[in-house]
Amino acid sequence: FHKDAIDLTLAESALLAGVPSAPTDYHPRLNCAKEPDGVTCTVDTEGRTIVVGAAKARQEDVLDLMVTHQRATREQADAAKAEALTVYASSNPTKASAFIDNHVAPRLVRMCLAGWLKQLPGTADCEASVHSAGYKVTTTLDWAETDVAQRMLYGSIADGLSKGCECHNAAIVTIEPTSGQVIIYAPNRDPSFVADRRVAGHIDQLMEINQPGSAFKPAVYLNWFDTLGKSPMNTFWDTSPLTIEGTSITNPRNDGKTGEGLITARAALGGSQNVGAFRAAQEGGVDNVIAMAKKLGITTLDQRFDPTFRAHSDVTYGASIATGGANVRAFDMAYMNSVIANMGVMVGVESLAKTVPLKDLKSTAIDTGTDYDLAVSQKFQFSRGNIRIPGTRELDPIVVLQVRDVDGNIIWTQPDPIRKQVVDAGSVWLLHSIMSECTARFVIWGCGGSNNDNALDFFLDGTKIPGGVKTGTQQGPKSAVDTLATWMNGYSRYAATSVWVGNADKSLVRDGPSANYAAANTTIHLFKNWMGEYHAYLQRRQVLSTLEGFASLRPRNVAQREFDSPTTERGAIGGCDQKVTAWVRTDVKYDSECEEKEVDSRNGFLASDQTPAQFKVMKKFVKLPGFKADIAIELAKERNIPIAPTE
Numbered sequence: 001f002h003k004d005a006i007d008l009t010l011a012e013s014a015l016l017a018g019v020p021s022a023p024t025d026y027h028p029r030l031n032c033a034k035e036p037d038g039v040t041c042t043v044d045t046e047g048r049t050i051v052v053g054a055a056k057a058r059q060e061d062v063l064d065l066m067v068t069h070q071r072a073t074r075e076q077a078d079a080a081k082a083e084a085l086t087v088y089a090s091s092n093p094t095k096a097s098a099f100i101d102n103h104v105a106p107r108l109v110r111m112c113l114a115g116w117l118k119q120l121p122g123t124a125d126c127e128a129s130v131h132s133a134g135y136k137v138t139t140t141l142d143w144a145e146t147d148v149a150q151r152m153l154y155g156s157i158a159d160g161l162s163k164g165c166e167c168h169n170a171a172i173v174t175i176e177p178t179s180g181q182v183i184i185y186a187p188n189r190d191p192s193f194v195a196d197r198r199v200a201g202h203i204d205q206l207m208e209i210n211q212p213g214s215a216f217k218p219a220v221y222l223n224w225f226d227t228l229g230k231s232p233m234n235t236f237w238d239t240s241p242l243t244i245e246g247t248s249i250t251n252p253r254n255d256g257k258t259g260e261g262l263i264t265a266r267a268a269l270g271g272s273q274n275v276g277a278f279r280a281a282q283e284g285g286v287d288n289v290i291a292m293a294k295k296l297g298i299t300t301l302d303q304r305f306d307p308t309f310r311a312h313s314d315v316t317y318g319a320s321i322a323t324g325g326a327n328v329r330a331f332d333m334a335y336m337n338s339v340i341a342n343m344g345v346m347v348g349v350e351s352l353a354k355t356v357p358l359k360d361l362k363s364t365a366i367d368t369g370t371d372y373d374l375a376v377s378q379k380f381q382f383s384r385g386n387i388r389i390p391g392t393r394e395l396d397p398i399v400v401l402q403v404r405d406v407d408g409n410i411i412w413t414q415p416d417p418i419r420k421q422v423v424d425a426g427s428v429w430l431l432h433s434i435m436s437e438c439t440a441r442f443v444i445w446g447c448g449g450s451n452n453d454n455a456l457d458f459f460l461d462g463t464k465i466p467g468g469v470k471t472g473t474q475q476g477p478k479s480a481v482d483t484l485a486t487w488m489n490g491y492s493r494y495a496a497t498s499v500w501v502g503n504a505d506k507s508l509v510r511d512g513p514s515a516n517y518a519a520a521n522t523t524i525h526l527f528k529n530w531m532g533e534y535h536a537y538l539q540r541r542q543v544l545s546t547l548e549g550f551a552s553l554r555p556r557n558v559a560q561r562e563f564d565s566p567t568t569e570r571g572a573i574g575g576c577d578q579k580v581t582a583w584v585r586t587d588v589k590y591d592s593e594c595e596e597k598e599v600d601s602r603n604g605f606l607a608s609d610q611t612p613a614q615f616k617v618m619k620k621f622v623k624l625p626g627f628k629a630d631i632a633i634e635l636a637k638e639r640n641i642p643i644a645p646t647e
Contacts, residue, residue: 002088010072011059011080015051015087018058028087031055032195041089041195045161048086049195056085089195096141098187098204103399104139105130106384110352116412117403134406140181140399145537149174149186152530157189160501160522167486167509167519168198170501171205172530173331177338177496180347180417181398184497184534188504200504206331207383209300209307210500213324214272215333215472215487216293218340218431220322221269223292224280225585226427232266232434233565233582235593236276237625237632248480249274249323254444261568261639262622269434271443272471274323281322282627289321291391293328295422297335297346299385299392300327305358309379311365312358324475330498333489335397338496340432340468343553344423348395349414353388361389395420425555426585432550433583435468435490442570451528454521458490458531465535466549467492469527473520476508483511486519488527493548495534499527557587566593566622568639575642576620594620597644605645 001012008016019026031053032041041049051059060081066072072080111117112126123129153170160167174184187204194201224230238259242249251259251273259275260267268276281289290301300307306315307327317325339346362375381387385396395418403412434440438447438457448455450462456469469490476482485502486509501523502509511519538544563582568574576594584590596618598607607616621644624632636643 009080009083010063010076011083011085014062014066014080015055015059015085018055018062021058022054026055026058028055029089029195032087032089040197043089043193043196044086045158047088047190047193047196047199049089051085051087059085089193096139096143096146096185098191098206099139099141099182099185099399102204102207102384103182103185104137106386107352107396107400108135108137108403110386111400111403111412114352118411136404136408137400138402138404140183140401141185142183145534146184146186148533148537149184149530150190152526152533153186153189156522156526156529157501159525160518163518163522164515165501165510165518165522166507167501167503167522168196169200169205169504170499170523170526171330172497172499172526173206173334174495174497174530174534175334175338175397176494177341177491178347178493179398180338180349180395181401183495197505198503198507203504205500205502205504206498207329209327209329210485210502211324211326211474212328212330212333212487212489213472213474214274214277215470215489216324216326216328217269217272217277217322217472218435218470219293219296219298219336220277220281220284220289221265221434222296222340222423222427222431223289224265224284225430226292226424227284227288229585229588229590230265231563231582231584231590232430233264233563233567233580234590235262235264235565235567236268236279237628237635238263238268238273238275239628239631239635240273240275242275242278242628242631244278244318244320247320249278249320250480251275252444259635260443260570261635262566262574262641263569264565264567266434266437266440267443267567267569269431269470270437270440271445273443277322278319279625279627282319283625286317286319286321290317292423293326293336294391294393296339297393298326298328298332299388300329300332302358302389302391305361305389306363307382309361309364309375309382311363312361313363313366324472330487330500331397333487334496334498335393336496337468337489337491337498338397339422340428340435341491341493341496343425343432343550343555344421344428345425346393346395346420346422347417349398349417351385351388351394351396353385353396355390355392356387358389393422424557424585425553426557426587429553429555429558430583430585432468435470436466436550448528451532452525454517454524456488456490456524456528458528460532460535460539460547463547465492465531465547467495467531471520471524473511474502481512483509483519485509486511486523488523490527490531492531492535493550494538494544495531497527497531497534499523499530501526557585558583559586560584563590564592564594566641568641574622574639576622593623595623595644596620599645605647 032049063077240251240259448457472487474485509519
């Protein structure tokens with residue numbers, strides 16, 4: 001009942017009193033009201049199921065006996081019989097079992113294999129040694145605050161369900177950027193609740209393979225800045241809809257427009273516009289995007305690699321990776337955000353994982369015999385972080401701080417973390433300047449004022465916490481308007497957090513305008529309120545007194561300068577002589593987005609040998625994109641964007 005015995009009602013007490021005479025027959029959870037499938041317990045939004053059958057009949061017998069023995073009146077007994085009798089569908093789990101099973105235990109095994117911990121004499125291998133050693137392990141997890149996060153998950157999902165989100169599950173992970181330590185790990189709305197497949201409390205949602213939607217876009221834009229030498233005020237041809245192989249890529253907007261004409265990277269990322277993101281991935285190169293994601297900490301991405309080990313040959317990525325087609329874990333997304341918070345510095349500990357070439361990986365849906373067995377083993381080892389694909393991170397977040405042997409002797413202590421610059425700090429600053437600035441989100445959200453509004457800023461006691469954010473929506477498999485899950489990721493100087501909201505059985509949640517964005521708003525409110533709570537907790541612990549921003553992390557190779565940008569967003573006139581203020585890298589020479597052509601001033605055509613010299617003039621024109629230039633030409637006509645004549 002999730003309550004103390006003193007608080008039990010007469011109906012609840014009578015139910016328990018009847019159990020001992022036949023514990024299996026009268027087990028409350030085995031006598032639950034069933035779904036139409038006849039197997040699954042029907043549960044309410046609180047995770048409770050109604051007791052029926054033999055257990056309910058036995059409870060009524062107990063109540064009648066209490067009347068017979070004058071322990072209750074007939075009126076009391078009848079009232080207790082009429083009371084709705086519900087129990088929670090599962091019991092309380094071992095604290096942090098998913099964190100221990102999926103992170104701490106595998107880490108200890110790898111430490112043993114590396115010789116950091118001695119294998120015990122007489123044990124078959126390091127796995128057996130670790131599990132029989134009787135170690136007392138101090139981890140990084142703050143259980144008390146994780147419990148707060150767990151309760152917030154529960155409450156947020158209950159609130160979301162009341163508003164029609166049909167989202168029954170959620171997960172939160174928070175990593176401390178400066179130390180690389182995993183502080184908060186809440187992998188499921190209710191790890192004890194397994195009766196409802198949508199919750200499936202035994203599944204660690206932070207390590208499940210999901211698609212983060214637009215939450216992956218920071219990796220795409222960072223690659224665009226870093227690989228191509230672009231700035232936030234460089235532009236994309238915002239040709240929405242953009243049809244690729246029969247799929248229409250459109251911009252999410254709430255103003256009735258399709259796009260901004262020439263949209264800056266700042267507005268495209270800030271407003272989560274899909275066409276700009278697709279063009280950033282296409283221009284920057286999909287394989288380069290994957291390489292950037294790996295640098296940032298994503299371990300599950302590569303061409304011809306299926307992180308579920310079902311069929312590696314089925315997995316290929318195109319530019320649609322920018323709009324949510326990436327296979328990732330929420331845990332890795334939090335680590336990625338810690339790298340962004342550190343201006344490209346990854347902080348952690350040597351992973352100790354073994355790198356396996358892609359060609360040596362097997363598939364459970366394709367391979368047979370011993371190769372199938374190997375695929376099953378590889379899937380398990382990959383899920384535990386023991387094997388990695390080439391090019392992925394060399395460091396892992398820290399989960400173990402100290403190990404004592406069975407006698408209490410300290411046998412290993414975590415040294416200072418390793419710090420590795422994995423991406424140019426200047427490029428990361430350009431990304432951060434967008435993710436952290438609410439005015440860049442003018443297309444959809446704008447600026448917020450509290451943790452209870454639907455804008456993305458997050459607050460501590462009314463003060464905005466300096467940091468960056470990005471939302472995401474995982475589309476359903478059949479239609480772009482269907483939603484499987486919603487995400488929100490972000491960071492401050494103190495916390496890099498990933499929040500996932502969805503259903504464990506991959507059933508759809510309700511989102512979008514027809515549902516008043518119920519799932520997305522549930523996710524936003526959960527993220528914002530969690531970040532507010534966590535920073536308040538740090539304040540209570542005197543870890544912080546005032547909220548530190550990012551000015552002290554500003555790299556030497558960035559500056560705000562006047563910049564040529566032909567953008568037409570927000571009604572700007574555009575043109576090749578338009579000046580804006582932009583963050584730029586001072587060590588990068590930026591190419592012009594315009595080109596000069598000699599034209600005949602009489603008709604605007606290209607000048608030729610027959611054009612009299614007095615009519616030859618040089619004019620500037622915005623360059624067309626290399627991809628889908630034909631629809632850019634149509635957009636140029638619509639928006640009066642100057643492009644060079646072809647005749």
